Each structure stands twice: as C-alpha cells, then as structure tokens.
Amino acid sequence: xxxxxxxxxxxxxxxxxxxxxxxxxxxxxxxxxxxxxxxxxxxxxxxxxxxxxxxxxxxxxxxxxxxxxxxxxxxxxxxxxxxxxxxxxxxxxxxxxxxxxxxxxxxxxxxxxxxxxxxxxxxxxxxxxxxxxxxxxxxxxxxxxxxxxxxxxxxxxxxxxxxxxxxxxxxxxxxxxxxxxxxxxxxxxxxxxxxxxxxxxxxxxxxxxxxxxxxxxxxxxxxxxxxxxxxxxxxxxxxxxxxxxxxxxxxxxxxxxxxxxxxxxxxxxxxxxxxxxxxxxxxxxxxxxxxx
Numbered sequence: 609x610x611x612x613x614x615x616x617x618x619x620x621x622x623x624x625x626x627x628x629x630x631x632x633x634x635x636x637x638x639x640x641x642x643x644x645x646x647x648x649x650x651x652x653x654x655x656x657x658x659x660x661x662x663x664x665x666x667x668x669x670x671x672x673x674x675x676x677x678x679x680x681x682x683x684x685x686x687x688x689x690x691x692x693x694x695x696x697x698x699x700x701x702x703x704x705x706x707x708x709x710x711x712x713x714x715x716x717x718x719x720x721x722x723x724x725x726x727x728x729x730x731x732x733x734x735x736x737x738x739x740x741x742x743x744x745x746x747x748x749x750x751x752x753x754x755x756x757x758x759x760x761x762x763x764x765x766x767x768x769x770x771x772x773x774x775x776x777x778x779x780x781x782x783x784x785x786x787x788x789x790x791x792x793x794x795x796x797x798x799x800x801x802x803x804x805x806x807x808x809x810x811x812x813x814x815x816x817x818x819x820x821x822x823x824x825x826x827x828x829x830x831x832x833x834x835x836x837x838x839x840x841x842x843x844x845x846x847x848x849x850x851x852x853x854x855x856x857x858x859x860x861x862x863x864x865x866x867x868x869x870x871x872x873x874x875x876x877x878x879x880x881x882x883x884x885x886x887x888x889x890x891x892x893x894x895x896x897x898x899x900x
Contacts, residue, residue: 621661624654624655624657625683625687626687627651627658628654629687629688632675636673636674637652637674662683664677664679665680666683688755707738709737710738711741711758712741712742712758712759712760712762712888713741713742713743713749713761714749714761714762715745715746715762715872716745717829717847726895727741729895730888730891734884734891737888739888745801745804746765746803746804750763753875754877759877760888760889764805764806765805765873766868768871770875771875776871777871778847778871778872779847779869780845780847780848781851782857782858782867783843784837784856784858785841788843788856790858790862795821795822796824796843797823797824797844798827798833798836798837798841799845800826805870809868813867813868
C-alpha cells in the first residue's frame with residue numbers, strides 16, 4: 609500500500625460531514641437542520657462547501673426530497689466512521705471519573721419489569737457506567753446497531769443464526785382465549801408486526817398444516833397481543849414466560865404442533881469491546897437467563 613503524505617492531503621471538516629450525514633438520514637435540509645441545530649440556509653451552505661471541497665456533487669435534490677448521489681453514497685460510510693471515531697476519541701479522553709455511556713437495545717417484549725429490574729441492578733453495581741436503553745423490534749435493533757447507534761443488542765432470531773456474544777433458547781407456545789373455537793376457518797391470528805420472528809413462525813406453522821388464516825389483530829407491543837389473545841380475538845404465539853393465566857395453551861392434541869424454536873442473542877457491532885461494554889455483556893451473560 610503506497611504511503612500518504614498526510615501533510616499534503618486536505619482534511620475533511622467533521623462539522624460539514626456531520627451535516628451531510630444528517631441531511632441523508634433526515635431526507636431533507638429542514639429536518640437535518642433540526643438535528644444539527646442549524647438553519648436550513650446554513651445547512652445548504654455547509655453542503656455546498658463540502659461539495660466544493662471534494663469537487664463533486666453529493667446529493668440529488670428532487671422537489672422536497674434529497675438522496676445521495678453515487679459519490680455521496682461512497683462518502684456516507686466514511687463520514688459515519690470518522691464521526692464515530694471522533695466521538696470515541698472524545699469519550700476515551702474524558703476526565704477521570706466521568707460516566708461511560710453504553711447503549712443497549714432490547715426486544716419490545718423484554719421492556720417489562722423483570723428486565724428493567726435486572727438493568728437497574730447493573731446500574732447500581734456499576735455507577736461509573738451510564739446505561740442508555742432502547743426497546744424495539746429485532747429488525748429495528750439490527751439497523752440501529754449497523755448505524756452505530758447501539759453498542760449491544762438483544763435480538764430474537766433463528767437458532768444459531770450468526771455470531772453472538774451469548775445466546776439463550778426460547779420456547780414458543782400457542783395460546784388462545786378460553787372461549788375461542790380454534791377449529792374455525794379461516795383461523796384468526798393475533799400477531800406482532802411484520803418482521804417479528806414470532807409472526808413468521810406462526811404463519812409458516814399454520815400454512816404448513818394446510819389451514820387458512822386471517823390477521824385478526826396486529827399488536828405493536830406485547831401487552832396488546834396478550835390482551836387480544838385473552839379476549840378471544842385470535843390465536844397467538846408467545847414465549848413461555850409471557851403466557852398469562854387468562855390464556856389457554858394449545859398443543860399437538862389441539863391441532864397445533866410445537867413451532868420451531870427461536871433464541872435470544874446478544875450481539876455487538878464491534879468484535880473488540882470497550883471495558884464498559886464488556887462489563888455489561890458479561891453481566892447479561894451471567895444473569896439474563898433467569899428472566900427468560
């Protein structure tokens with residue numbers, strides 16, 4: 609690899625790169641201005657300056673929408689990496705005693721009392737770490753991890769689907785309300801949104817039986833699906849730990865064979881973990897199994 613005369617290479621302005629990334633992610637200059645606390649005209653000037661510095665057009669502007677050009681797409685990855693490195697350097701050089709921030713993503717149906725109690729215990733035992741937790745569906749958590757907006761994430765997935773720091777098996781249970789006739793055709797289902805592995809498991813299992821089905825309820829959170837099942841709106845597929853007393857469990861004798869298992873996996877964006885991230889990862893490895 610040829611050497612680079614660093615002193616002779618023009619540098620990239622991090623503030624201009626920050627604005628560029630904000631424009632691409634927000635899809636417009638006004639929304640980007642809100643993110644970086646700049647006026648729309650200032651954002652436009654900064655993008656123009658960056659384009660002039662690089663000697664190429666970075667954005668397509670069509671009506672009110674904005675999208676990156678081919679050159680802009682190439683720059684976007686570098687810009688995100690440079691900004692992340694800058695933020696990491698500042699964090700490492702912070703004064704002693706300041707809290708390190710660790711960003712954790714957890715599945716939507718995990719954001720209840722057992723996990724919050726667990727994380728509260730971690731915060732109490734590690735006062736030098738500030739834990740920022742985001743809940744969401746696994747697909748969204750993967751996107752946040754890829755965008756370097758999370759350090760660790762707990763995701764639902766197929767068993768053994770890729771590398772991870774730790775994994776825990778999940779047993780899925782068919783459930784219905786006490787009065788629902790599960791022989792009706794088409795079978796009403798109470799499911800999570802598109803992209804959820806439980807929804808995928810439920811649909812493939814019902815179709816594998818040769819049964820017709822209809823979507824009777826889509827819940828954006830665990831509580832909604834639990835309530836819909838309990839009230840008899842439809843059949844649902846839940847983890848064993850989230851089945852309620854109001855639910856009737858269904859099995860092979862009811863015409864519902866056991867679905868394929870899934871797992872919860874702890875994944876990280878980087879293979880090398882900082883000490884605070886490693887502390888949280890080890891804590892979860894040791895304790896999470898008790899909440900599942």
